[in-house]
Amino acid sequence: MAANGQSPKLLCDGMLAGLARWLRAAGYDTGLAPAGAVDRAVLDTCRTQSRILVTRDRHLAAHAGRGIEVVLLTADGLDAQSGELSAAVCLNWNRAPFTRCLLDNTPLHEATPDQRMRLPPRACGLPGPFRACPACGRVYWPGSHVWRMQARLEQWQARRRPWPGD
Ligand SMILES: [Zn+2]
Numbered sequence: 368m369a370a371n372g373q374s375p376k377l378l379c380d381g382m383l384a385g386l387a388r389w390l391r392a393a394g395y396d397t398g399l400a401p402a403g404a405v406d407r408a409v410l411d412t413c414r415t416q417s418r419i420l421v422t423r424d425r426h427l428a429a430h431a432g433r434g435i436e437v438v439l440l441t442a443d444g445l446d447a448q449s450g451e452l453s454a455a456v457c458l459n460w461n462r463a464p465f466t467r468c469l470l471d472n473t474p475l476h477e478a479t480p481d482q483r484m485r486l487p488p489r490a491c492g493l494p495g496p497f498r499a500c501p502a503c504g505r506v507y508w509p510g511s512h513v514w515r516m517q518a519r520l521e522q523w524q525a526r527r528r529p530w531p532g533d
Contacts, residue, residue, distance in 0.1 A: 376397070378397070378400060378412055389520070392464060392469055395462065406426070421438045422439060450523070457533075460520040478499040496508075
């Protein structure tokens with residue numbers, strides 16, 4: 368939880384698309400600045416949507432100004448970046464796993480019977496949950512890919528430094 372009692376919303380710069388996916392996998396509302404976005408537009412989005420800017424771009428971080436919380440990442444690789452981000456923002460990597468679309472950040476709905484029909488046969492016998500993205504139509508089910516991602520999120524959560532009030 369952030370200081371205001373709400374889950375933090377984030378915006379990753381275009382160089383951090385991988386990390387943005389993982390933040391969405393953990394359940395965080397995470398925007399992604401399009402590659403080549405103008406700094407001013409990125410900062411405006413953070414300001415108007417109250418998003419924490421997560422960036423590797425020193426220049427962008429330096430221009431954020433007051434009213435925008437910025438986390439400047441210097442680490443390479445997802446594991447190191449997640450640790451660096453966890454040290455700056457109180458995150459729970461198990462917050463609400465797989466409740467947002469990894470591609471476009473839209474909150475997922477329960478898959479409709481129609482959408483479940485489109486699952487590969489090997490997925491149909493799984494216990495669920497089966498969720499679908501109302502924006503892009505992608506269906507998510509608890510297969511091996513999701514299990515692998517969830518195991519990594521649990522590792523990140525386990526090695527995270529505790530925050531006061533955890
Ligand atoms: Zn989607």
